[in-house]
Amino acid sequence: MINVPFHKPSIGPEEINEVVDTxxxxxxxxxxxxxxxxxxxACYLAHQYAVAVNSCTAALHLALEAIGLQAGECVLVPSxxxxATAEVVRYFNARPILVDCRSEDFNLDVADAERRILSALSHGEQIRAIIPVHYAGQIGDVAGVAALAKRYDLRIIEDAAxxxxxFYRLDNSAVWQTVGTGADISCYSFYANKAITTGEGGMACTHKSEYAERMRVxxxxxxxKDAWKRFTSEGSWxxxxxxxGFKYNLTDIAASIGLHQLRKSDDLHRKRTYLANRYAELLxxxxxxVLPVAQPNRNHSWHLYVIRLKLDRLLLDRAAVIEELKRAGIGVSVHWLPLHMHPYYRNAYGYEPADLPRSAQLYPEIISLPIFPDMNDAEVEHVCNQLRRIISGHLKISPKLSGKLLIHKPSKIIKTGNGELKL
Known part of the structure; x- marks a missing residue:
């Protein structure tokens, strides 16, 4: 049986040799x-400044500190x-205002964000920033976020983990821009399963020198002083x-891996895009x-490949599908249980699942399938074949069922060309 892990980092001799040199x-x-x-x-993503740190969580924390977030203030965060996106707000004893998502790409819903801003302001609360998250590697509504931030004087910190x-562009005639272009600070993850990795690590990027200097210090x-230089001939005791401050620096050992991961980034991205296209062809x-698609004027990183189950057509739930896939040797995951449904946010702020209905509705339907650069065609085909087998064996009898040949135990059901079902 083919075993397909959920993720496997693509590490080559270049990374290994660089670590040995270090x-x-x-x-x-x-x-x-x-x-x-x-x-x-910074050069690769066309940012003016970049500060290397030991995680994206650290980058987000430093970003909020740099913009001057204070206790009692609020930050808009997608559920x-x-x-990490919301917990860094709590580090300041500030309040995360959780925002619902859009069904088409799971990114932050700007209209819902504005409704929550108005509600908070009506209660005398001060809102300092908004942290949009580019879900699965697809850039969200950056124009909408920018307009919202301008109306309410918010800082934009992009969680670009x-x-x-x-890449994105504002319309078909516009120039392509890199992620983070319109943000005050954008934050990236180099965790083991990310698009590029250092094992653990992250980066905070900005176009503003004052933010960069503050985050670096x-x-x-x-x-x-530039602390690392104090042990060199250039530095001072x-x-x-x-x-x-904090202890958030990235080591040279980790950076040694990251240097070559970054230099391979375009190739790793091409491989992920190929795999996403294969999934689309086979499923x-x-x-x-419901398969993920790149939205108009977006170039998707394909960090995750998240499918949705149409549960109203199936005799089993998401947990059962996952167990069947695991028995077939396939590693999958779920991204994520929405924050407002976690015990901490329920207990601390009184959230109910229905308070953010789209996030709550989507959560039981989603499964993240394996996607990593060294994944081969046989592995993709195995995932797709097993998923098709599981679905075809657990279909509800309905005239809306799809496919040329649908099997529902114990009877055989065949869909004719005009949509009728025959036993």
């Missing part, structure tokens, strides 16, 4: 290779995201602490599924 040269923590990764990453690379204990006629 081990041999003796500079293991933040040093010249971390600085080189910052330079190359359809990982824990899934994007490297990803705060990423290493609030030391006033003397330094001052200007603020109570496109299964009417019991």
């Amino acid at each position: 081990l041999k040269n003796g500079w293991l923590t933040t040093g010249p290779k971390a600085k080189l990764l910052e330079k190359e990453f 359809m995201t990982f824990a 899934h994007c490297c690379p990803a 705060m990423s290493l204990h609030g030391i006033s 003397y330094y001052e602490i200007t603020a109570p 496109g006629d299964v009417d019991e599924l």
Whole structure:
């Protein structure tokens, strides 16, 4: 039986040799290779400044600190995201205002965000920022977010953990722009399963020098000097602490991996795009599924390939489908249980599932299928064949069922050309 993991990093001899070189040269923590990764990453995504850190969570935390978030203020955060996007708001004793998503791409719904802004303002609350998340690697409604931020004087911090690379344009005649172009600060993840990886790591990017300088200082204990240089001939033994900073620096060992991952990024992206297209070809006629598609004027990074089950057509639920796939040797995941449905946010803020109805509705339907650059055609075909087998064996009897030959135990049901069903 073919076994297909949910993810496997694409690590080659270039990354291995660079790590060995780092081990041999003796500079293991933040040093010249971390600085080189910052330079190359900023250039690759056309950002003015980049600050390398040990996670995207750290980048988001530093970003909120840089814009001056204060206790008691509010930040708009999509409910359809990982824990980090909202928990960094709580680090400041500030309040995350959770926002519903759009059904077509799971990205933040700007109209719902504005409704929640107006409600918060009517209660005398101050809103400092908005953190859109580009779900699965597809850039959301950046124009809508920008207009909203301008109307209500909000800072924009993009959670671009899934994007490297990803591009957008405002209309068919506009110039393609890189993710984060319109943000005050954009934050990226280099976690093991991301588009490029350093094992653990992240990057905070900005076009504003004051934000970059603040994040750089705060990423290493609030030391006033370029802290890593204090152990070199260029540096000084003397330094001052200007603020109570954090320990968020990226090591040169991790940066050694990241340098070559970044240099391969276009090739890794092409492979992910190919795999997404193969899934679409092999599953496109299964009417019991809703497949992800790149929205107009978007270039998707395909970090995740998230399908939706049409549960009203099936005799089994999402959990049962996942168990069947696991028995077939296929690793899958779910992205995510919406934040407003987690115990902490329910208990702390009184959220009910129906408060963000689209996120709550979509959650039971979604499954993330394996997609990683070294995945081969046989593995994709195995995933698709097993998924088709599971679905075809658990169909409800309905005139709306799809496919040329549908099997429902114990009877054989054949759909004719005019849509009628015959036993």
